[in-house]
Every structure is written in C-alpha cells, then in structure tokens.
Amino acid sequence: MPADAAAHIRIARPARDLRVAERFWVSGLGLDVLYRHAADGTPGQSSLVMVGWPDAGWHLELVHDPTAPMEPRPTPEDLLVVYLGEPVPDALVEQLERHGGKRVPAHNPYWDTWGVTLQDPDGYLLVLSTRAWSNS
Template identity: 75%
Template sequence: MPANATAHVRIARPSRDLRAAERFWVLGLGLDILYQHAADHNAGRRHSLLMVGWPGATWHLELAHDPAAPVEPQPTPEDLLVVYLGEPVPDVLLERLEQHGGERVPAHNPYWDTWGVTVRDPDGYLLVLSTRSWAGS
C-alpha cells in the first residue's frame, strides 16, 4: 500500500489503566473496540492492548499497557486528538464523556476553545471535539 490518503493510521500511546480508557473512549465517545488482548507472557504477549476506532475509518487508537514495566503517559498541552464534528458539540456527548472519566478543560491554544471543547481522558491526553468541519485540503 502506498503512503498516501488511503494508508491506515494507528495512533499508539501508553495507558495506566485500560479499563478506564475503555470506559472513556468506548462508552464515552462511542468508539468501537476493534481489537484487544491481555498481556500473557506464556503466549509471548508482553503488553495488554486496546484498539478503538470507528469501523471503516482510516485510523484507530491503540492504547497499550505493560504490566511488568508500565510506561507513565506524559502528554503535553499540544498532544491533541481532534474529532471534527461539523456541528455544535452535543451536551449529551460531553455529559457521557465526563461520566466515563473525562474532564472538560480549557485548551492551551485558545483556538480550540473558540472552535470546540477540550476533554482530558483518564491518562491525561486531550480530546478536542471541534465544531468545525475538515475538508482535507
């Protein structure tokens, strides 16, 4: 597959608690579990994985946890996952995210407060729900 717009993208990062991450991303945002497995040293799997996304999308989010040597997430204020909704952010979605471990926070860049809502996930990473659309060009 060539490196172009059809290539699938995986965004991978560490998680302290995959159960908390699953509640936020699946029950809160509404992503599907695309794949998951628990660490099993006997089977050669050092990491527990949770991969979430929307079926058919050209991206997915992989959250990994190594119980034997956990990596502490170190998000910065500019580590954003932006979802372009193209409409106002539904209050019910924000409430669901907060009920499932999210915390609404002011954006480091005020642009995102103008054009969306920023929510911190249980690992400290930032999800921006943008009211804008993305045309890809």
Template identity: 65%
Template sequence: MIADGTAHIRIARPSRDLAAAERFWADGLGLTVLYRHEPAPGAPPGEHALLMLGQPDAAWHLELVHDARSPVEPRPTVEDLLVIYLGGEVPGDLVLRLENHGGRRVLSHNPYLEEWGVTIEDPDGYRLVLSTRTWSNRQPR
C-alpha cells in the same frame, strides 16, 4: 513509498488503566473496540495488554497499551491532541457522558481550539478536542 490518502493511521499511546480508557473512549465517546489482547499468565517480558478503538470503516484507530511488568507512564502535554471535526455543535449530552466516563473538561491551551470546540482530558491526561468546525483538505492560500 509515500503515504497517500488511503494509508491507515495508528495513534499509539501508553495507558495506566485500559479499563478506565475503554470506559472513556468506548462507553463515553462511542468508539468501537476493534481488538483486545491480554497477555497470558507467565507471558514473556515485554508482552503487553492492548486495546484498539475506532470505527470499523475508518482509516485510523487508537491503540492503547499497558505493560504491567514494566509500565510506561503517559506523559501528555497540552498539545497532544486528538481532534474530531463534528461540523456542528458539540452535543452537551456527549460532553456530560465523557465526563461521567472518566473525562475532565479543560480549557484548551490554544485559543483557536477553545473558540471552536470543547477539550476533554481522558483518564491518562491526553486531550480530545471536539471541534464544531468541518475539516477540509483544501486550505486557503
């Protein structure tokens, strides 16, 4: 089966600190906590804490995991991006709120993204790009 336009997408990443990640993604960006799981004391090895964020009506969500017994260190590169197309100016108060909730504004590695948006690192070093552009599935030929 081929994934079509209705397929749900999960972006899964390790996190050092789910509370810090929640402050950035939920309190800073405004995503909704869709699901949360904390392993019970004495849970078997491999069971991890989980935080799912997104919007209830969206066909995607961001899943952040942390295994306190065997943590996986996030290893983002400058090309590990989550790009959100705003279709207009990036609100300055949103950038400030993201910075106040653990984010750090950085220069984009890609000049195109730097010209058309704002890049902010989350507490784990992954990059969020708020683009002034509008996404279209009709690419120029």
C-alpha cells in the same frame, strides 16, 4: 505500496489502566473495540485495546505493559481532534465526563472558540470541534 491517502493510521498511547481508558473512549465517545490482546506475562509484551470507528482510516491503540508500565506523558499540544461540523452536544460532553473525562480549558484558545476540550483518564486531550475539515 508507498504511503498515500489510502494508508491506515494507528495512533498508539500508553494507558495506566486499559479498562478505565476503554470506558472513556468506548462508553464515553462511542468508539468501537476493534481488537483486544491480553499480555501473558512475557516481559515486554503489552496488553492492548484498539478502538475506533469500523470504517475510519485510523484507530487508537491503548497499550499497557503489566511487567513494565509506562507513565503517560502528554503535553498540552497532544490533541486528538474530532471535527463534528456542528455544535458539540452537551449530552456528549456530559457522557464523556461520566466516563472518566474532565472538561478543561484549551492550551491554545483557538480550540475554546471552535470546540470543547476534554482530558482523558491518562491526561491526553480530546477536542470535539464544531468545525468541519477536509484535506482536499
């Protein structure tokens, strides 16, 4: 099957601590744990947790190799943008902050105009956008 609009997308990121990362994405943003794997100590085998919404065409895979941990190296443009299509609820921002997030100014002021930027516990950026989006 060629890659097309029906292809599922996995976004994988290293995490310093899977429990801390899971707390932010699941308890903070409200994603579900879709799959979990614990490494058994075999070199090169990672522990991971996949999070997302069950019917979405994507999921976020948070990975940690306990035998060779990788330090996350996000840049100011490594954004995961969630288009809400409505104002960002203050309660959601507060919930994300209580679960390890930190509200930060966006590198690109566009995102400060059209949303709220939060840094996850590994330094990656989540933008909750007030805008709606469609690829069609």
